[in-house]
Amino acid sequence: MKIRVLGCSGGIGAGLRTTSYLIDDDILLDAGTGVGDLTDEEMSKIRHVFLTHSHLDHVTSLPLLVDSIFDHIKEPLVVHAQAATIDVLKTHFFNWDIWPDFAELPTRESAVMTYKAIKPGEIHEISGRTFEVIPVNHIVPTVGYRIVSPKGGVFAFSGDTTTNDTFWAALNAHDRLDLLFVEVAFEDAHLELSKLSRHYCPQLLADDLKKLNHHPSIYLTHFNPGREREEAIYKECLTQLGSKAFKRLAANDTFDL
Ligand SMILES: [Zn+2]
Ligand SMILES: [Zn+2]
Secondary structure (H helix, E strand, O other): OEEEEEEOEOOOEOOEOEOEEEEOOOEEEOOOHHHHHOOHHHHHOOOEEEOOOOOHHHHOOHHHHHHHHOOOOOOOEEEEEOHHHHHHHHHHHOOOOOOOOHHHOOOOOOOOEEEEEOOOOOEEEEOOEEEEEEEOOOOOOOEEEEEEOOOOOEEEEOOOOOOOOHHHHHHHOOOOOOEEEEEOOOOHHHHHHHHHHOOOOHHHHHHHHOOOOOOOEEEEEOOOOOHHHHHHHHHHHHHHHOOOOEEEOOOOOEEEO
16 A cells, blocks of 8 residues: 655645645545645546545645546545535535535536545445544544555554544554654644644644554654744654654655555
8 A cells, every 4th residue: 555645734835735645546535735736647546535624724625626537537536524524515615606516516316526424433445445433632523544554554644633542542452553644733832722723732742642552653744834833843843752753744755555
Protein backbone atom coordinates (compact mmCIF):
# COMPACT_ATOMS: atom_id res chain seq x y z
CA MET A 1 0.00 0.00 0.00
CA LYS A 2 1.41 3.35 -1.03
CA ILE A 3 0.67 6.62 0.72
CA ARG A 4 1.40 9.88 -1.06
CA VAL A 5 1.11 13.15 0.83
CA LEU A 6 -0.71 15.69 -1.33
CA GLY A 7 -1.02 18.25 1.44
CA CYS A 8 -0.41 18.40 5.18
CA SER A 9 -0.52 22.06 6.20
CA GLY A 10 -3.05 23.72 8.46
CA GLY A 11 -3.54 26.45 5.86
CA ILE A 12 -2.56 27.80 2.46
CA GLY A 13 0.33 29.93 1.24
CA ALA A 14 3.08 29.56 -1.35
CA GLY A 15 4.04 25.89 -1.45
CA LEU A 16 1.48 24.90 1.18
CA ARG A 17 -1.44 22.53 0.65
CA THR A 18 -4.07 21.45 3.16
CA THR A 19 -4.68 17.88 4.29
CA SER A 20 -5.03 15.18 1.68
CA TYR A 21 -3.33 11.80 1.28
CA LEU A 22 -3.57 9.51 -1.72
CA ILE A 23 -3.64 5.81 -0.81
CA ASP A 24 -2.50 3.69 -3.74
CA ASP A 25 -4.15 5.37 -6.70
CA ASP A 26 -7.81 4.89 -5.83
CA ILE A 27 -8.46 6.19 -2.30
CA LEU A 28 -8.26 9.73 -1.05
CA LEU A 29 -7.99 10.37 2.68
CA ASP A 30 -9.42 13.88 3.14
CA ALA A 31 -9.76 16.27 0.24
CA GLY A 32 -7.83 19.44 1.07
CA THR A 33 -6.16 21.72 -1.45
CA GLY A 34 -3.43 19.16 -2.18
CA VAL A 35 -5.88 17.39 -4.49
CA GLY A 36 -5.41 20.23 -6.96
CA ASP A 37 -1.91 18.98 -7.81
CA LEU A 38 -3.20 15.70 -9.25
CA THR A 39 -3.42 15.24 -13.02
CA ASP A 40 -6.73 14.52 -14.77
CA GLU A 41 -5.70 10.89 -15.10
CA GLU A 42 -4.79 10.59 -11.40
CA MET A 43 -8.06 12.21 -10.34
CA SER A 44 -10.16 9.94 -12.49
CA LYS A 45 -8.61 6.84 -10.85
CA ILE A 46 -9.94 7.87 -7.40
CA ARG A 47 -12.88 5.64 -6.44
CA HIS A 48 -13.24 6.34 -2.72
CA VAL A 49 -12.82 9.34 -0.42
CA PHE A 50 -12.59 8.85 3.34
CA LEU A 51 -13.18 12.06 5.26
CA THR A 52 -12.15 12.82 8.84
CA HIS A 53 -14.56 15.75 9.32
CA SER A 54 -16.35 18.61 7.62
CA HIS A 55 -13.88 21.45 8.11
CA LEU A 56 -13.02 23.35 4.95
CA ASP A 57 -9.31 22.55 4.95
CA HIS A 58 -10.21 18.83 4.71
CA VAL A 59 -13.06 18.91 2.16
CA THR A 60 -12.54 21.99 0.02
CA SER A 61 -11.37 20.15 -3.11
CA LEU A 62 -14.10 17.51 -3.08
CA PRO A 63 -16.69 19.53 -5.08
CA LEU A 64 -14.10 20.49 -7.69
CA LEU A 65 -12.73 16.93 -7.87
CA VAL A 66 -16.18 15.51 -8.62
CA ASP A 67 -16.70 18.10 -11.33
CA SER A 68 -13.30 17.32 -12.89
CA ILE A 69 -13.92 13.57 -13.11
CA PHE A 70 -17.59 13.84 -14.08
CA ASP A 71 -17.06 12.82 -17.72
CA HIS A 72 -14.44 10.15 -17.01
CA ILE A 73 -15.89 7.75 -14.47
CA LYS A 74 -18.36 4.91 -14.90
CA GLU A 75 -18.91 4.00 -11.25
CA PRO A 76 -19.83 6.65 -8.68
CA LEU A 77 -17.17 8.14 -6.44
CA VAL A 78 -17.97 6.90 -2.92
CA VAL A 79 -17.61 9.47 -0.14
CA HIS A 80 -17.21 7.74 3.23
CA ALA A 81 -17.90 9.97 6.23
CA GLN A 82 -19.88 10.19 9.44
CA ALA A 83 -23.56 11.12 8.98
CA ALA A 84 -22.92 14.53 10.55
CA THR A 85 -20.18 15.22 8.02
CA ILE A 86 -22.38 14.11 5.12
CA ASP A 87 -25.14 16.43 6.35
CA VAL A 88 -22.73 19.37 6.21
CA LEU A 89 -21.64 18.47 2.69
CA LYS A 90 -25.25 18.21 1.51
CA THR A 91 -26.43 21.36 3.26
CA HIS A 92 -23.50 23.68 2.72
CA PHE A 93 -21.57 22.46 -0.34
CA PHE A 94 -23.66 20.37 -2.75
CA ASN A 95 -26.79 22.49 -2.29
CA TRP A 96 -27.06 23.92 -5.84
CA ASP A 97 -26.09 27.39 -4.56
CA ILE A 98 -22.47 26.69 -3.70
CA TRP A 99 -22.12 23.73 -6.09
CA PRO A 100 -24.44 21.33 -7.93
CA ASP A 101 -25.62 18.24 -6.07
CA PHE A 102 -23.51 15.62 -7.78
CA ALA A 103 -25.32 12.87 -5.85
CA GLU A 104 -28.17 13.60 -8.30
CA LEU A 105 -26.20 14.17 -11.49
CA PRO A 106 -26.49 13.28 -14.27
CA THR A 107 -29.48 11.47 -12.74
CA ARG A 108 -30.24 10.27 -9.22
CA GLU A 109 -30.10 6.64 -10.42
CA SER A 110 -26.70 6.96 -12.09
CA ALA A 111 -25.11 9.70 -10.04
CA VAL A 112 -21.42 10.47 -10.27
CA MET A 113 -21.05 10.60 -6.49
CA THR A 114 -22.60 8.68 -3.63
CA TYR A 115 -22.32 8.84 0.17
CA LYS A 116 -21.60 6.01 2.56
CA ALA A 117 -22.22 6.80 6.23
CA ILE A 118 -19.62 5.31 8.54
CA LYS A 119 -19.58 5.04 12.31
CA PRO A 120 -16.83 4.97 14.94
CA GLY A 121 -15.75 1.41 15.69
CA GLU A 122 -16.55 0.11 12.21
CA ILE A 123 -13.95 -1.43 9.93
CA HIS A 124 -14.40 -1.01 6.18
CA GLU A 125 -12.49 -2.95 3.55
CA ILE A 126 -11.62 -1.63 0.12
CA SER A 127 -9.83 -4.24 -2.01
CA GLY A 128 -7.72 -5.64 0.81
CA ARG A 129 -7.10 -2.40 2.66
CA THR A 130 -9.07 -1.95 5.88
CA PHE A 131 -10.11 1.33 7.46
CA GLU A 132 -10.99 1.33 11.17
CA VAL A 133 -13.02 4.40 12.09
CA ILE A 134 -11.87 5.93 15.39
CA PRO A 135 -13.61 8.85 17.14
CA VAL A 136 -11.38 11.74 18.21
CA ASN A 137 -11.94 15.03 20.05
CA HIS A 138 -12.42 18.01 17.73
CA ILE A 139 -14.86 20.92 17.58
CA VAL A 140 -17.09 19.08 15.07
CA PRO A 141 -17.68 15.30 14.85
CA THR A 142 -14.35 13.91 13.69
CA VAL A 143 -12.72 10.55 13.20
CA GLY A 144 -9.21 9.29 12.74
CA TYR A 145 -8.37 6.10 10.90
CA ARG A 146 -6.28 2.98 11.44
CA ILE A 147 -5.52 1.56 8.02
CA VAL A 148 -4.07 -1.89 7.42
CA SER A 149 -2.37 -2.66 4.12
CA PRO A 150 -2.76 -5.98 2.28
CA LYS A 151 0.81 -6.82 3.42
CA GLY A 152 -0.14 -6.18 7.05
CA GLY A 153 1.54 -2.79 7.49
CA VAL A 154 -0.41 -0.44 9.72
CA PHE A 155 -0.85 3.30 9.25
CA ALA A 156 -2.88 5.59 11.52
CA PHE A 157 -3.98 9.19 11.00
CA SER A 158 -5.34 11.26 13.89
CA GLY A 159 -7.45 13.67 11.85
CA ASP A 160 -7.88 16.95 13.73
CA THR A 161 -8.02 16.41 17.48
CA THR A 162 -6.93 17.55 20.87
CA THR A 163 -6.41 15.50 24.04
CA ASN A 164 -8.39 12.27 23.89
CA ASP A 165 -8.27 8.67 25.03
CA THR A 166 -10.22 7.11 22.18
CA PHE A 167 -7.62 7.31 19.42
CA TRP A 168 -4.77 6.02 21.57
CA ALA A 169 -6.87 3.25 23.12
CA ALA A 170 -8.00 2.07 19.67
CA LEU A 171 -4.39 1.91 18.47
CA ASN A 172 -3.30 0.12 21.66
CA ALA A 173 -6.06 -2.46 21.16
CA HIS A 174 -4.03 -3.94 18.28
CA ASP A 175 -0.53 -5.35 18.35
CA ARG A 176 0.97 -3.40 15.48
CA LEU A 177 1.45 0.21 14.37
CA ASP A 178 4.13 1.13 11.83
CA LEU A 179 3.35 4.69 10.78
CA LEU A 180 1.51 7.50 12.56
CA PHE A 181 0.49 10.90 11.21
CA VAL A 182 -0.64 13.11 14.07
CA GLU A 183 -1.66 16.74 14.03
CA VAL A 184 -0.11 19.60 15.98
CA ALA A 185 -1.64 22.91 14.96
CA PHE A 186 -0.41 25.55 17.39
CA GLU A 187 2.61 26.47 19.46
CA ASP A 188 2.45 26.12 23.26
CA ALA A 189 1.81 29.87 23.70
CA HIS A 190 -1.64 29.02 22.31
CA LEU A 191 -2.37 26.23 24.79
CA GLU A 192 -5.78 27.71 25.63
CA LEU A 193 -6.62 28.28 21.97
CA SER A 194 -5.59 24.68 21.27
CA LYS A 195 -8.03 23.46 23.91
CA LEU A 196 -10.81 25.77 22.68
CA SER A 197 -10.42 24.87 19.01
CA ARG A 198 -9.62 21.26 19.94
CA HIS A 199 -6.24 20.90 18.32
CA TYR A 200 -2.94 19.76 19.76
CA CYS A 201 -0.07 22.01 20.71
CA PRO A 202 3.30 20.32 21.44
CA GLN A 203 2.63 20.08 25.19
CA LEU A 204 -0.79 18.47 24.78
CA LEU A 205 0.53 16.12 22.11
CA ALA A 206 3.49 15.07 24.27
CA ASP A 207 1.11 14.24 27.12
CA ASP A 208 -1.09 12.14 24.84
CA LEU A 209 1.76 10.30 23.09
CA LYS A 210 2.65 8.85 26.51
CA LYS A 211 -0.59 6.85 26.20
CA LEU A 212 0.63 5.06 23.07
CA ASN A 213 2.12 1.62 23.66
CA HIS A 214 3.59 1.31 20.15
CA HIS A 215 6.73 2.81 18.65
CA PRO A 216 5.73 3.77 15.10
CA SER A 217 7.47 6.23 12.81
CA ILE A 218 5.81 9.48 13.86
CA TYR A 219 5.13 12.29 11.40
CA LEU A 220 3.70 15.61 12.58
CA THR A 221 1.17 17.38 10.41
CA HIS A 222 -1.28 20.32 10.24
CA PHE A 223 1.10 23.05 11.51
CA ASN A 224 -0.71 26.37 11.21
CA PRO A 225 1.07 28.31 8.50
CA GLY A 226 3.62 31.10 8.94
CA ARG A 227 7.36 30.49 8.93
CA GLU A 228 8.01 31.72 12.48
CA ARG A 229 5.04 29.87 13.89
CA GLU A 230 5.97 26.64 12.11
CA GLU A 231 9.56 26.88 13.38
CA ALA A 232 8.31 27.50 16.92
CA ILE A 233 5.98 24.47 16.79
CA TYR A 234 8.79 22.28 15.50
CA LYS A 235 11.28 23.48 18.15
CA GLU A 236 8.75 22.98 20.93
CA CYS A 237 8.05 19.47 19.66
CA LEU A 238 11.80 18.73 19.85
CA THR A 239 11.70 19.81 23.49
CA GLN A 240 8.32 18.36 24.49
CA LEU A 241 8.51 15.02 22.74
CA GLY A 242 11.97 14.33 24.13
CA SER A 243 12.98 10.80 23.35
CA LYS A 244 10.08 10.22 20.92
CA ALA A 245 11.69 10.41 17.49
CA PHE A 246 9.55 12.19 14.95
CA LYS A 247 9.68 13.98 11.62
CA ARG A 248 7.64 16.74 10.15
CA LEU A 249 5.41 15.52 7.33
CA ALA A 250 5.92 17.27 3.98
CA ALA A 251 3.93 17.42 0.75
CA ASN A 252 5.13 14.80 -1.75
CA ASP A 253 6.40 12.48 0.98
CA THR A 254 5.64 8.88 0.03
CA PHE A 255 5.41 5.75 2.14
CA ASP A 256 5.10 2.07 1.29
CA LEU A 257 3.54 -0.31 3.80
ZN1 LIG B 1 -10.77 20.72 11.85
ZN1 LIG C 1 -7.85 20.89 9.83
